Amino acid sequence: MSHPWRQRAWICAAPAAAFFLAFWLLPVLRLLALPAEQGWRTYFLVFTDGAYLRSMLNTLGLSLAVTLATLVLGAAVGIYLARRHFAGRRVLLSLLTLPLSFPGVIIGFFVILLGGRQGLVADLSEALGGARLTFAYGLLGLFLAYLYFSLPRAIATYAAAAEAMNAQLEEAARSLGATRLQVVRDVWLPELAPTTLACGAIVFATAMGAFGTAFTLSAKFEVLPITIYNEFTNYANFALAASLSIALGLVTWFVLFLARHFSGSPAVR
Numbered sequence: 001m002s003h004p005w006r007q008r009a010w011i012c013a014a015p016a017a018a019f020f021l022a023f024w025l026l027p028v029l030r031l032l033a034l035p036a037e038q039g040w041r042t043y044f045l046v047f048t049d050g051a052y053l054r055s056m057l058n059t060l061g062l063s064l065a066v067t068l069a070t071l072v073l074g075a076a077v078g079i080y081l082a083r084r085h086f087a088g089r090r091v092l093l094s095l096l097t098l099p100l101s102f103p104g105v106i107i108g109f110f111v112i113l114l115g116g117r118q119g120l121v122a123d124l125s126e127a128l129g130g131a132r133l134t135f136a137y138g139l140l141g142l143f144l145a146y147l148y149f150s151l152p153r154a155i156a157t158y159a160a161a162a163e164a165m166n167a168q169l170e171e172a173a174r175s176l177g178a179t180r181l182q183v184v185r186d187v188w189l190p191e192l193a194p195t196t197l198a199c200g201a202i203v204f205a206t207a208m209g210a211f212g213t214a215f216t217l218s219a220k221f222e223v224l225p226i227t228i229y230n231e232f233t234n235y236a237n238f239a240l241a242a243s244l245s246i247a248l249g250l251v252t253w254f255v256l257f258l259a260r261h262f263s264g265s266p267a268v269r
Helices: 002-038 040-048 050-083 089-096 104-115 120-127 139-163 167-175 180-209 212-217 224-233 238-261
Strands: none
Touching: 002 040, 002 238, 040 050, 040 238, 050 089, 050 139, 050 180, 050 224, 050 238, 089 139, 104 120, 104 139, 104 212, 139 180, 139 212, 167 180, 180 238, 212 224, 224 238
C-alpha cells in the first residue's frame, strides 16, 4: 500500500530536486572548483596578498561595528516603543521601519545627498565660511549607510520581542527589591538573548555581503564585495573572484558559528 505513495512522493520531489541541482549545487561546485584552474595558491590569496587581505579586514571590521551599533540602538528604540504607549506610536514605528522598502543603492544616494560633494553638509560648511566637508565616500559614509539599512530591522525585531516578553518575571523581580539595572541584567538580557543573537547574525551577514550601498559609496574605502565585482567584471579574473567569494562566505560562516558557540544557549548551537 505504501509503494504508490512512495512513488508519488518521488514525483513531487523531483522538480524541487532538479531546481536545487541546477540553481544551487552545480553553481556552488563550479565556484569551488574555479580557483584550482590557476593553482591551489589562488584559494589563499585573500590571506596572502596585502590588497585582498586589507579588503577583507575592512569588510569584517565594518560589519562588526555596524552590527554592534545596530543592536544597541535597535534594542533601545525597539524596547522603548514596545513599553511606551503614546499618540502616534504606530505612525512613528512605521516611519522608522520605512527604509526596509529601500534598496541599498537608494540608501547610498541618501548618504550622498547628506554628505556628498553637493550634499547638505558641504553646502552648510561652505555657507559658514569653511571648506566643503564631505564624508559620504569613505568609512563614515559606509558605516552610516549600513546602519541606516540595518537599524529598521533591529527596531522591528526588538519591538516585537519586547512586547512578547513575560511581564510577570519583571514584576516578580521588582517585588523582590531588584533595581532597574538588576532587572535588565537578570530579566531583560536572558529574555532577549535569542533575539539579539538572531538579529545580530542577520545584520552581520547582510553587512558582509552588501553590494548596492558599497557600490555607491566605496570610492575611498573598498570592501570585499566590490573587490569581487572588480575582479570578474573589470579584469575577467573569474578564478580569483571565485576564491574571494569562497573566503567571504567562510569568514561570514565562521564568525556566525563563533557567535552561536559563545552565546551559551544550547538551543542555538
